[in-house]
Amino acid sequence: MSEEYFYLADETVTAAEDYSQKCATRLDQIDKVLIFVIALVILMMIKESVSAVVLMKKNRELNKKAYIDLHTGLPNRSRVEELNAHYDHFDEPTAIIVFDLNDLKVVNDSLGHLAGDTLIMNFAHIIRTSIPEKYFVGRYGGDEFIALLNDVTQQDVEDIILQVQNEARCYNEFSKQIFIDFAFGYALSTHSRETNLKLLLNQADKNMYECKARMKAKKKSH
The missing domain is CATH 1.20.5 (Single alpha-helices involved in coiled-coils or other helix-helix interfaces)
Known part of the structure; x- marks a missing residue:
């Protein structure tokens, strides 16, 4: 067991x-x-x-x-339109400058569209490098560019335009065929009690066309 x-x-x-x-x-x-x-x-x-x-x-x-213009690398018209929605009023003195190339069609017709594209790119470069980086610079369309300047005086705006003119003059001294000639117009928020970015842009654009008309009249008189 x-x-x-x-x-x-x-x-x-x-x-x-x-x-x-x-x-x-x-x-x-x-x-x-x-x-x-x-x-x-x-x-x-x-x-x-x-x-x-x-x-x-x-x-x-x-x-x-x-929001980028692929031709110049600057913000495009869509970005500008977006800015319009944000600036329904101004908390500080603000200015818009509109730049417009003269005779772009003449360059396209006489030298070709490649020359016209080069003119646009060079002008975009001049504007962007002439205006302090803190300010917005964009291509509004075609041969038209804008700069949005915050917290500026009229003298500041005129100094910036003069800087762009000087840079364009330097460029023309070295360029053999493609010359930069442009009209401009600006508007300041301090010139109106009730305004927004869209109204300011419209006024600057109107002033630019008046400048362009004066330049054409001056050329004809010569």
């Missing part, structure tokens, strides 16, 4: 050990599967996060391009 008892006990212990080993093996397999699943989920989350960051970056780039 004792031998039979010990034999059964030994068999029971062996069976228990085998079962425990099988359970341990299964648990180990389950742990490996869980680790794999968790790692896969983490990788998917990282991938989604990277995709989201890339998408946000692309969206920012697209939004930026939507």
Whole structure:
């Protein structure tokens, strides 16, 4: 009986050990599967996060391009129109200067559109480098550019225009074929009690066309 008892006990212990080993093996397999699943989920989350960051970056780039004139690198008319919505009043003296190239059509017709494009790019460069970086400079369309100046006096505005004229004069001294000639007009918020950016821009544009008319009349008289 004792031998039979010990034999059964030994068999029971062996069976228990085998079962425990099988359970341990299964648990180990389950742990490996869980680790794999968790790692896969983490990788998917990282991938989604990277995709989201890339998408946000692309969206920012697209939004930026939507407001940039690709020809000159300056903000475009859409950006100017957006500014109109923000400046429904002025908390500080503000000015708008409108610049308009003269004889662009003559350059296009006589030297070709490539020369006209070069003229526009060079004029854009002169305006942007002549006007302090803190002020907005944009291409309003075609051969027309604008500068938005905050916290300025009339003398400040006239000094900036003079700087642009001087830079254009220096350019013309070295240019052999393509010369820069432009009209300008400006308007100050301090000249009107009730105004906004759109009205200011309209007034500056009107003053620019008056300047252009005077320049044409002067050329005819000579």
